[in-house]
Amino acid sequence: MTGLSFRVIAVAVIFAVLGAFTAVAAEFELLNVSYDPTRELYTEFNAAFAKHWKGKTGDSVTIKQSHGGSGKQARSVIDGLEADVVTLALAGDIDAIAQKSDVLPKDWLKKLPNNSAPYTSTINFLVRKGNPKGIKDWDDLVKDGVSVITPNPKTSGGARWNYLAAWAFALKKYGNSEEKAQEFVGKLFKNVEVLDSGARGSTTTFTERGIGDVLISWENEAFLAIKELGADKFEAVYPSLSILAEPSVALVDRNAQKKGNLDVAKAYLEYLYTPEGQEIAAKNFYRPRDPKVAEKFKEKFPAVELVTIDQSFGGWAKAQKVHFANGGIFDQIYQPSK
């Protein structure tokens, strides 16, 4: 009796397991809404994750990408673009999604390690080969006759990092005088010749259209431009001080849940923190968080003195309000008509 029922149960279990395998081998489709310079990174990462997920669960997953200026992309998610995950340029843009809609929780920043930023970057300069204007540091950007290219801090995340890095430099140089810093950044923006809406737009303005003497750029974007367009045309310059940029990622719970993607979307973001994910980030010129991977790629990323947004500006919420909100300092210093 017991033997028979045991056998029945065993067979049932085997069938159930087999059934589960065949029935659950589902197909998932994730939407990753990201910012401009991550295209190459996520093309590589998505393929690696799909392979990893297939091996682990047997399910196929395809990841669709949407790219654009970070602020604009956040706006689209607020307006209903059904992202399962957002991988944007800065925490402030994901905060905006949390505040203006109900698709992700307000405490998203604490859901993943390292401020939800699996990789970091910084801001450096891209100049034309041979550095004809002799640009070495932020001081050189405010000189007369230097044409600067940067995207618009109103719409671009990278541009906000650019702006804050310049501000931090000025603070250090002028003994923490906010007035002097404002004057310095104001002067810098007077030298800006083209103000594109996103980082990639600025890069093509500088590289393809040939405008400007210096592009203030994401480190990864500068390296990518050199790789894609030729080391014989451009070179990267590191200023004496820059900012630790933390491009944040977050699960958009409400959308992922609705689409039945919660588990795979979570796993997708967590995979960014694994050694495999970190290596892919490093290969695409993002600074990895994992110390071992960082050690392996240390030749690639020069050590620079980096300030953080929390120390120097009291966090994104404050920096956003003081500098970039309507009527904030950026609006006061950037008046193109004058």
Add this chain to the structure above:
Amino acid sequence: MNGIGTNTALVKSQPLVRTHESKWAKWGLTLLAFGFLGLFLLLPLAAIFSEGLKKGWSAYWTALKEPEAISAIKLTLLVAAIAVPANLVFGIVASWAIAKFEFRGKQILITLIDLPFSVSPVISGLIFVLIFGLQGYLGPWLREHDIKIIFAVPGIVLATVFITFPFIARELIPLMESQGRDEEEAALSLGANGWQTFFLVTLPNIKWGLLYGVILCNARAMGEFGAVSVVSGHIRGMTNTLPLHVEILYNEYQFVAAFAVASLLALLALATLALKKILEWKVRSESEARP
């Protein structure tokens, strides 16, 4: 210069005589026009093809065979296949009403038809975000019922229909007005019903103008960038039309692919131009054949 005034006076009194200066002016102006066209129209057109073919036919072909390019082509065709018939029906109905009947609010209707021409495409796109976006008027209701409009195909279709709204109606209204109502009235008095009158009298009269409007409408539907960009969400392989796909490729440093795809749009423009010319010949020969 008072040359223009003198010339018209001359032409009026002795229509066949040409002055010396007008010969110079004639050649100069022709040369200027051709130079201008060459610089601003032909050169860019040639540049598109030469950039697209920079790395040879196989690179050109590969760019067009990419799954994302195929999906962009399909989406563009789908959008045009919905937007053009929709505006065809609307255009005929509206111009028929305006040209053949008198009613209150006619001027308002004419003005409204022109609205998409006067509004910037970006604003046209934002209108739809405002209505159908998650924070918009209908957003929460749409989400509850799991209906996606913007950042999906329906939104792209809506934006395109809006943008291409006036093309057919604008083409037909002056044509129908100039033809008047005599033939229709004759048909009706001879016992034809409304539908017969429309299909046997009105439609044959307007067919060339209608086709012309359809061609222009189609060209715009396939080429629209601004409004579609706002409502698309830019999801690769899903909500990218051809013009958006070109922008993406260009931004990814894939210049050959970008220009290869752009050349498809350029070919569409050339085909549109050729069709337009053929239609003009047809219309001219037909009107000459008439007594």
